[in-house]
Amino acid sequence: MTIKEAQNEIIDEFALFEEWMDKYEHIIELGKDLPIISTEHKTEENLIKGCQSRVWLHADLVNDKIIFSADSDAIITKGIIALVIRVFSNHTPKEIAEADLFFIDQIGLKEHLSPTRSNGLLAMVKQIKMYSIAFQAKA
C-alpha cells in the first residue's frame, strides 16, 4: 500500500464516526494498541518534548525501508502517532520524503498539529521527514 492509499484508508475508517466522542474512543483504542517503543530506544535522544505531552520516536532502516516505533505519555497523542506510523512506516526514505501528509486534516484532527497544541506531534512529523532525508543521504 502506498502512503497515499494508507491515508485514504484511514479517512474512510474515520468517516464512520459521526460523534467526536466516537472518534476519540477509536483513537484511544489505537493508542492502547500501539506497540510500545522498546526501552532501549526510549531515550533522551529520541524524545520530542512538547509543552503538553512527550513523544519518543525511533527509526531503523531495514531492507531500504524505514521502520518507525514511537510512544507518548498521552494516550490521544499516542493514538494519532499510531496512525502516522501506520502511514509512513515500512516505506523507502524517498517515498517518505516526497509524501504529502493530508489525512490528519481530513479526519478533523488538524488542531493536533497546531503549534499552540504543543503536544510533540508536529515536531514528530518533522522528525519523520528529517529521518527520511538523513537516510536518503546515507544511501
Added chain:
Amino acid sequence: METKTSILDIEKVRSDFPILSREVNGKPLVYLDNGASSQKPKQVIDVITRYYEHKNSNIHRGIHTLSQEATDAYEKARKTVQSFTNAQHEHEVIFTSGTTDSINLVASSFGKKHIQKGDEILISTMEHHSNIVPWQMICEEKGAALKVVPINDKGEFLMEGFEQLLSEKTKLVAVTHVSNTLGTINPVKEIIEKAHQKGALVLIDGAQAVPHTKVDVQELDCDFYVFSGHKMFGPTGVGILYGKENILNDIPPYKGGGDMIKTVTFEKTTYNCLPHKLEAGTPNIIGGIGLAAAIDYMNAIGIDRIEAYEHELLTYATEQIKQIEGVRIIGEAAQKASVLSFVVEGTHPSDIGMIIDKLGIAIRTGHHCTEPLMNRLEIPGTARASFAFYNTFEEIDIFITALKRAIKMLL
C-alpha cells in the same frame, strides 16, 4: 445541590459577557480557564469600541481636542488603577504590557543599578516562569544568586525556609500573591515584613490575585506589585507595575524613546518625571482605558462579593471532584483562590483536556508555566479548572459529568 446563590445576580452577570452565550463543538461553552485569561463584559468591549469611534488619537503631545480627550481618558484610567490598588500617588502606577513586562522592567532597571556580584534574589518554588526567568537573567549578568523558598506537599509557602534563606545578601524577594497552578494564597504581608527587616525589597506578582481579591499596596507595604489586564476582565496587552515613588524615581529607565524624555540632544538626554520616565513610546492607550473599565465593572459588582461567591464555587467544585475515584487535587493549601488543579491516576492531563473540550468545556492542562513546581511535586502537569464570578454551580456539575466521562474513556 444548591443552584442559586444570593451573593450575586448570576443571570444578570452572565448576560454582561457576550462570549458566554456561544457554543463550542455544539455544546454551550463552559469556560473554566480564567487563570489563563478572563472573558470581557460588554461594558469593557463598549468602552473600547467607543474610544476608537470617538476619541482615537495619540496622547500627551497633541494640541487638538481629540488628543486632549484621549489623554484625559488615559490619565483617568491611571487614577482608577491608583484607587483600585490604593497606591499613594497616581505616578506610582506605571502602565506596561502585562505582568511579564512589569517584572522584566523591575529586574532590568532595579537589577542594573542595585544588584551586585554576590547578592541574592529570593523567589518561591511555585513561581510562574515569568517570575523566575527575568531574575535568572539579571543574576547571570551580575553574578548574583537566585535562591528558592521551599513549599510543603500541600503547596504552601514555607515561612521557616524563607527566614533561613533571608540574609543581608538578599536584595530582592519576588513572590506570587496567588499561585496560578495551585491556587495557594501566600502570606505576602508577613513575607514583606520579614524581607524589609533584612533590608530587602519585595515584588509581589499579583496576576492571579487582583481578579479575585482586594489588594491594598499601602497596607501590604510592598515595594512593587504587578498584574495584567486580561486576567481581570480587561483587554490583553496591558498590565500594571505599581512601585513606591522613591524607588521608581531611583531606578533608571527601562526603555528609551518618546514620552520618557525631558530634553534630547545628541550629547545628552534628560529623563521625564514619573510615570512617563518608565513609559517610553506610544502606550497601549485603549488597553489602559479598557482596564479601567474592567475595574469599574468589578467595583460595581463588589470585589468582596466576587471573592465570597468564588469561594463557594471552589468549595463546591472541590467537594464534587473529591468524590471521583482516582482524582488527586494538586494544591491543598488552607488559603486558596479559585483554582482547582488535579491529576487523575492512570491518565494524562492533556487527554482529559482534549476530551472535555469536545464537550464544550475549556480548562487548561500542562505545567502552567511552572515547570520547577511540577518537578518539585513530581508530576508532569495537571489539569486545571479556574473559576471566575460568572461561572455557576451548574457549570461545575457539567464539568464533573464530563470529567467522569473522559476518565471512563481513558481507563
